Amino acid sequence: MKTRDPSLFTRLAVTIALVLAVGAAGLTSLAWYSARTAADEAYDRLLVGAVLQIAEALTVQNGEVTVDLPISAFEMLALSDRDRIFYRLTGPKGELLTGYPDLPVPASGGERRDRPVVSDGVFRDVPVRIASVGRSFAGADVQGWAQVVVAQTREARFSLARDLTLNATGLVLIMSGIAFGGVIFALRYSLKPLTRIETALTLRDPQDLTPLSLETPREIRALVGSINHFMSRLGERMELMQRFIADAAHQIRTPLTALSGQVDLLAHEADAIRQRRHLERVQARTKQLGRLANQLLSHAMVVHRKESVPFERIDLAKVARLALRNTLPVSLNPDIVTSFEAPPGPLLIHGDRVSLREAISNILDNAVQHGAVARLGIVLSRQGTSARLEVHDDGPGIPRSQWALVTQRFAKDPSGRRSGGLGLAIASEVAATHQGQLSFLERDEKGFIVALSFPLADPEEDP
Structure with a gap:
């Protein structure tokens, strides 16, 4: 069963819709990545602020490091009611001051310990964001680095990133819908000339x-x-x-x-x-x-x-010889002497051998029917850049006044009588198609001559 091909409008609309869909998917992915980055940056600032506040609260009393956890630090982190907070404080000797002893410490990567370090981690099978900072003590009683580690679960970050992504996706979908609608309108408008052409051809008379x-x-x-x-x-x-x-x-x-x-x-x-x-x-x-x-x-x-039919390189002498052999046995009077003269070597031209054979055959048949009495011949020669074929007969010839008429289809002379049929008209048309010429020469000692001239093929061209 033959399926119906989709219209040009459908093809363009589907192609553009696919492009917009791929673009929207790409923009949504980019929006999700950007939203996650923005959410991490926002909550990381709160997490780092809390770590620094707690580090500032570390003091030395009676030769020991103590801490009074600032409420404001946890209030900052408590802005998200979905997240849980974990912390760990260790003294210069590595002793646990307070918090969760198994809370992992992010690697500092060789950076200064007094600069906050933030990284992802997992604590008690829950993804967390961990921040840590060190504080140096160089007193007489306490020397070394104390460390503050605070971790926060990622629920609020994920929720913020999701909300930002949904907002961006909504905008992308709205813009894609507006763009697709504009494209559909532009396609309809742009394809109107094709519709006018279709209408003009449909309403036109078949003739x-x-x-x-x-x-x-x-x-x-x-x-x-x-x-x-x-x-x-x-x-x-x-x-x-x-x-x-x-x-x-x-x-x-x-x-x-x-x-x-x-x-x-x-x-x-x-x-x-x-x-x-x-x-x-x-x-x-x-x-x-x-x-x-x-x-x-x-x-x-x-x-x-x-x-x-495309032209090819052919030997005019071979075509003329074949036309002479095929034409004369049909219509030749046995009392007529025939001759064939051609230069040595091929006489190459560009043309259609079948059409040329028909043209030469019609000239020969015309000579037999209306001209030749006892002698008929073909003479081929080179004349500059042209190949020339002459058909000689000893008949009365065609009056000069009718030379233009006999190359026309079923032309009539001024008296109303028909001056010729189709033979010489065919030969003239074939000559014109091959960029050649059909001509006549008045009767002399050689008789009446009908000649065909064609441009020679380039001898350096590959056969």
């Missing part, structure tokens, strides 16, 4: 292949240009097809009608001499109809190959 004329953004002009170029080519193809159908209908109808009439006369004729005369006319009409059909098919093939 209307004129270029689209719509005001579009710069980025879509290339698309409109491609559509117009495609419609132009399609119009040319349709015109060629319609022209072929019109030519076939118009040109074949008359021979068919005449042939049908001759067959009817032949069927009802009892006289043998008249039957033979009608049979000869039927044969002539059949030959004319076959030649016309071949020319129409040949022209259709040449037109099709003009834009669909």
